[in-house]
Amino acid sequence: MTRFAVGMVKRLLMRNCIRLAIVAGMAWPHVNAALAEDAAGSGQNPSAAPHEHTNKLIDSNDPYLLLHAHNPVDWYPWGPEAFAKAKRENKPIFLSIGYSTCFWCHVAERTIYSNPEIAKLMNQWFINVKVDSEERPDVDRIYMLAREIMTGGGGWPNNLFLTPDLKPFYAGSYFPPKDDPRAGPGFPTILAALNQAWSSDRAKLLGVGENVMTALHRLQSAMSGHGTAPVDPAAWLAKARDKLLSQFDPLQGGLADRSGTKFPNAPRLALLLTDYQLNRTPNALSSVLTTLDAIAFGGIHDQLAGGFHRYSTEPSWSVPHFEKMLYDNAQLLQLYSTAFQLTKKPLYREIALETARYLAKDMMAPEGGFYTARDAQLDGVEGAGHLWTHGEIVSILGAKEAERFLSIYGLTPLPRSDVPDIAHPQSVNGEPPAILRLRVPIDQALKDVGFNDTAGMLAAFASDRAALMAVREKRPQPARDEKVVVALNGLTIAALAESGRILDQPEFVGWAKAAADRLWSLAFNQRTGTLQHEVFRGQAQTDGFLQDYASLGSAFMALLDVTGEKIWQKRAAELADQMLGRFGRSDGSFLTTHTENGVLIAIGDEGDLEMPSGTSMAIDLLLRLYKASSEARHLTAATNAVRQLSGEFQDRPEAWASAITTLNRFPLPSSRESAAVANATTGINPPGDLRELASADHVQVAASVKSVPDGDAIVVTVRVDDNFHINANPASYDFLIPTALEFKGVKPANVEYPKSVRFTSRFAPEGLDVYEGSTAIVATFPKGSLQGIDAIQGAVTAQACTKLICLPPSTLPISIAVKEK
Template sequence: MTAGRWPGCGATRLLVRIVGFYGFLLLTLSLGAPALAATAASGHARDAPRYTNRLIHSADPYLLLHAHNPVDWYPWGPEAIEKARREHKPIFVSIGYSTCYWCHVAERTLYSDPDIAKLMNRWFINIKVDREQRPDLDQIYMLATEILTSHGGWPNNVFLTPDLKPFFAGSYFPPTDDSFGRPGFPSVLRMVHEQWTDHRKEVLAKANRVYQIMQQVGVPGASAPAPVRPLAWVQQARRAFETRFDWKYGGLPNGPAQAKFARAPILELWLADARVTRNQKALGMLRGTLDAMALGGIHDALGGGFHRYSTERTWSVPHFEKMLYDNAQLLDVYTRAFQLTGDPLYRAMALDIGGYLQRDMSAPGGGFYTAQDAEVHGVEGSSYVWTRSQIDAALGKTAAKRFFTVYELTPMPDPTREQQLNGLVPGVLRVRLPLAKTLKDAGYPAVMPMLTALRPERDKLFAIRERRAQPFTDRKIVVALNGLAITAYAHAAGVLREPVYLQLASRAATRIWDIAYSPKTRSLKHEIFDGRAHTDAFLDDYALLGNGFLSLYEATHQARWRTHAQTMADIILERFLRPDGGLATVPTEKDLLIPPEDTGDNTYPSGTSATVALLQGLSASSTGNPRYAEAAAKIIRHVSGQVAKDPGQWGSLVAFLALHPQTRAETVAENAPAPQKAPSKGFHVPDSADHVHASATAGITAGQDEITVTLRIDPGYHVNANPASFDYLVPTAVRFDGLTPSRVVYPNPVRITPAFATEGLNVYEGTAHITSVFPAGTLKPAGTVHGDVRVQACNEQVCLPPATLPLTVPAARAN
């Protein structure tokens, strides 16, 4: 099943390349209703509920939102389907999710209206679906909507025959006919009812044509295996992206009025490309996008984390919902970008996201919530936006003037006339563009010192903002998405030296294992809500959670995590792997019109890509079981034909294959393609390890044990002291496997004043000694201790990427 295939509430995605003639044909055979555009509607306060329907018994926030509609809603299941077949009624299935803005508008303006509900109840069997609870249904019927209308988004409203074949679809329908001639929802209901009653033969014929196209598009036949050439795929994808990349504002696409999404799998691919091939265009696309997002309005400059997408080209005005899957992946991407480049902005962004998820999206017992809404009281973004006068009042005129040399307010679209006349148009905070002029006007040589200087003002504004009404949080814990978060936190814990991140990852993994996994049935559930697990898990739940377990094993070396990862992998091989190497994406295909298939990595890694990573990771972790590597190779061969056609659509998979030389060598040899040109062995990207050299000795005294690490720093270079002078700098830090010192004595720093930090920095130069003190008896005389020291080397002009220098401490000797 393709993960998050159609991003964005109300977003569009054309199927021209896939559907082609079929889409045109069906449009000409449509029932006569034009594409219906969404129109905004404001919410209102509710009285005590007058109605209660069967959704009150559901265990899902989005379904519960509709439990007091006068609509006779059913959850998806045999009861509703059998009733439709028994009564020969069409099915109206409405698919959305709890933090979708237009889904809320539809709930208020359509499904809460008793007159509209009467029509729905009289003529249709009405089913409400949460796309996050049933991603399989979401994928199937979004494909239908794209075939029928050439666009898609949420809410996704589809009319089905009793045998589940779609014949009419749309997104948000306004409650009444509008002045542009677009029919309101009551008119749509009457039209569909009349067509079903008076022209059923034509409707059924159309439904069959849609079904046939869905089979051709949604269930692609087995492609002939292609040579598995990850580096060639990386190059092929890069060339395709270069033509679509926005070289002025970063990201994809480059159109002037098109929405922009983070698209983490593509960022992941550019990261791998830059790391493995050292290609400067790949690095440019990566950095151009990460920088633009970090400084734009899509980033919550006050509360941290990233919004769902930008509504325009410059990343300034977002759609305000926040999703776990975006932020978990961006935590990992910014962490890895910091590893690659040493850019302190990326470290700051990773910490920013990690802090946001910990504060606002962490469940008390462990695990991470799914999303936060875009609206409050029916007004999108109202908790996030500001006016200039509000900031002046909060900070004072002088501080506000300084603040606005760096930040600006991008006006929200469609302000009221009163707001315009009074100069009170709300806006979204972002760093001013162009950046070079902002740095010059503010008097800073680089971005991070400038942002750090304004942290007190941002903290003050955030404290004020927290007193406003806050967006709704969807508190279900989706297993696949938590797998993404566990992986990101486990990795970031070591890179960023944040032990609490490892605790967050471990608590989430433990809770999911304890509640969502059943040892008795050897099966996993898809989500946890109100302390109970629900819905059988999908392929991506097993695979992404398995990768989370494996990341915890790599971070802690605790065997239980590897054992849990093996359990997930074993179940996948037993229940999802097909003889030809393909993977089923659902635990059962009962009551599904077509079997959902993975067709790429879209919003996050597909179950197929995550499975390959899990199996190869287990194969490399000394399990001694060759079947994992063999199964991974089989899956890769099966999907290779699809990947070769469009490697950019499989960003996560191609990135993984490119980053793992053993996988590259095995698959290339097996498929016998032409040899790939390797990077020159003489090519080397400098990093801190080139200029900092570490050694260590151990000593045992009567009162304590000690390990002394000696750093020898090349002339002209220095490393940051511990603590570092600024929170965006990487401090020098030591660590030892399995040992926690009672204290670490760092040397007295040298104070320097380089051109890029005129306020001065504390550093170490020349030779520096770091002593870690342990309780007496900790170090065994015959034992060897392993550890590392984290450093970042800089000179007067440049800071190199940080390096982790390994330490092997010989057996301790008594002094």
């Protein structure tokens, strides 16, 4: 270890601020943000050949963890065994989070975790824990936020060092195996410096962990404590549309990114299509179509097998990052189908048909359901298997047909990286391998081969593509992650059902129903009402998350819309009830994970990223159910969630693209309609303003003044309707709103709140302190302090809840005539 490297690590470690937690340059500075956001992974099972090392991951039922089961590192899965060992031996934890199709995770597995000398240091000084981000998205989310707090960056692999009680004090991404002047200290240097700091200056590391936890709690409060705004989905849609159009690349489509990378951003494209459908904004449609054309023509679109790679590494969509994700392909299938519905453009129909058939051929499990992803790399080479040279194409198609084929298709060479530890594709007879894409401008390419439209041209070259694909299929194939993740399958089921209807393809609807039936029978326990997160090798496992319940429920409602079969509505309603009981919060918002999942801190969603968030899908499910059944409980829960997030929707509607889309596709009913529904289905007689469907409908207050020794007292009687309760003061949790009494212009010497009762439900199995029925709050004032006052104005703030939902809090005014006491 060089003196320079040790000094750098020590200086950065010992700075007294949260952002100390990363070594400057410890992740590769050349690797752009999008590449660092990826990593390695494999859906392959460990080799059956004898292995020199075997660790605790061998007992896992997860493809990413099994990939590391024969590393010389003493890996543990996330869980109590590892945590207990860390506390018993008083060692820090090295937490490494990735997923099975992540390129840089593969690089780390090959260059770091397979290295016996590095593994020896890891085993000697740390307790090492591996997590699949797709198996435990809740763990990944917490520690990704922690890393962003500490370093300002994110992405996978996500590597952190934790105290034995799981508080992070150091973070980074890919650590190189040795010191490098360009990349900074290598992993052994970092390990040694952290071990030295843990031994000699542990208090500072513990202090960093506490600082990070404080920042996480503040972030949690900020995410759940944003203000409210008038509920106006149409205005939110217009604001989001204008924001997205300002970021649009008019030449090559997509949303501009300073890094040069481009992701499909399907939720945002769906919002723009929705805006066009409702408002006929010309730029909204043209921007989406420009993007869909560019994606279809580019290398991000697999021109031979169909389907789409994860993102483009440059602005023209030519050079992709090669992994294929189920969630991208499902959403793009939906987008191309909807674009065809709006424009009748044959290209969009052909791309949608091709994408659905790709999903059925490459991603669909034989017994139903869809796998998670296809890897980007093969034998350490990204894109291996997808690349071609001019000579290879000539040898397959013949010189004349190859010339014709290559007049419409171009070959884009992959840029060569100077980053160490990366394998590169080998040249063939001096030619660098390249990725296929359609030539642009497309009009000129069509003219060169004598066609008027792209769809007709694609059909004419189908036999050429088939010949190339037959050769490609004989090559070794990238690994496939064969987890069947419920939330991702929900997106896919809905996309197949709705595209099947639009494109008149009953087969697609059949694939969707088969997946839905399998997940219902295998992943949902009808006795306990619990949904599992994933199925792997026939085994349902891991407690489901908000996104799983909501996504599958919305998919069932899509099947109802397409098939008319009521069984899907029944199943969706059952999932919605379980979702509200497990993840609903008293303020109307949602937790993303069950509180008993062993996470450091529970944090809600912060928007719709590469796919709809659990919160947005929950709102979608509830509004679809209300539309189908007119049951007030679904409308109330959806309305409460929207009110709670209204400030976010107003400030950042483009970040909540899926929620804004849902609220405009399934609008909240008018106040008059809401009152009628509530009256008919619940017997409640709500006021005519939707804003007043709140706690004031079920809580009444009255006040009186009486004399007490050494002063006066105001007694406020609070009456709560049957089957409702209000939170005690103090409330059981910080995020709950306590019942509170306040006065205007005068201050009592003391406010005595009544004794609470204990309330339990599926939402709060551990119990909450609440008030029920009739109770009294007593405020006492010093003798003579009320003299000369005619009346006192005050208010009681309270939030009424049932076993399933909480209404928005109300401030209930009181007025007390003092002189007449």
